[in-house]
Amino acid sequence: GIQVEQSPPDLILQEGANSTLRCNFSDSVNNLQWFHQNPWGQLINLFYIPSGTKQNGRLSATTVATERYSLLYISSSQTTDSGVYFCAAVSGGGADGLTFGKGTHLIIQP
Amino acid sequence: EAQVTQNPRYLITVTGKKLTVTCSQNMNHEYMSWYRQDPGLGLRQIYYSMNVEVTDKGDVPEGYKVSRKEKRNFPLILESPSPNQTSLYFCASSLDYYNEQFFGPGTRLTVL
Numbered sequence: 677g678i679q680v681e682q683s684p685p686d687l688i689l690q691e692g693a694n695s696t697l698r699c700n701f702s703d704s705v706n707n708l709q710w711f712h713q714n715p716w717g718q719l720i721n722l723f724y725i726p727s728g729t730k731q732n733g734r735l736s737a738t739t740v741a742t743e744r745y746s747l748l749y750i751s752s753s754q755t756t757d758s759g760v761y762f763c764a765a766v767s768g769g770g771a772d773g774l775t776f777g778k779g780t781h782l783i784i785q786p
Numbered sequence: 787e788a789q790v791t792q793n794p795r796y797l798i799t800v801t802g803k804k805l806t807v808t809c810s811q812n813m814n815h816e817y818m819s820w821y822r823q824d825p826g827l828g829l830r831q832i833y834y835s836m837n838v839e840v841t842d843k844g845d846v847p848e849g850y851k852v853s854r855k856e857k858r859n860f861p862l863i864l865e866s867p868s869p870n871q872t873s874l875y876f877c878a879s880s881l882d883y884y885n886e887q888f889f890g891p892g893t894r895l896t897v898l
Contacts, residue, residue, distance in 0.1 A: 706883075706884035707884045707886070707887070709886060711889075717892050718889075718892060721889075724885075764829075772831060772834055772842070772883070773831035773834050773844055773883070774821075774829075774831070774887060776830075778828050
């Protein structure tokens with residue numbers, strides 16, 4: 677099945693800093709999503725982005741499907757941005773579920 | 787409000803006592819699935835259902851059963867829970883398998 681790798685695994689930043697999280701995937705994708713898992717364990721949908729670029733406030737994402745990677749940008753970080761960010765994908769040939777990366781653990785210090 | 791709901795949110799039980807975790811969505815989605823999340827292993831799919839007629843195993847189906855009698859509901863059944871099923875469980879739904887998936891709030895299960 678598809679492999680999804682995220683980097684970096686951990687990231688510690690000061691409030692106000694910008695960050696870029698990367699997701700590499702091993703096959704063509706029908707679906708690529710970014711999630712934020714908050715301290716209470718809930719998975720919050722950030723972006724559905726199998727290709728192209730999207731923006732939502734301080735967050736934006738770009739997926740270059742032909743090169744099999746996606747980037748999540750966080751600008752002007754706030755402490756509430758802390759948590760784990762997951763990238764997940766459904767491969768082009770599969771009808772099964774999302775394959776998740778191991779996540780990037782982001783800590784924003786005040 | 788469009789949402790996926792799960793119940794219970796927290797459960798502590800003992801080995802061998804059958805339990806059911808319910809999942810319901812109000813978005814008229816065809817596709818539903820269950821995942822478990824474990825430290826060091828990440829999120830893995832247990833079962834999925836393309837529609838009310840098609841259900842199939844995911845990556846870690848052993849010890850679980852599912853039922854899809856109606857579109858909105860997709861319960862997860864543990865007929866004889868064991869301690870290795872202690873985990874955080876998520877239900878998800880989408881229009882189809884390649885569309886955006888929406889997750890429930892999670893169920894923290896502890897099997898003693």
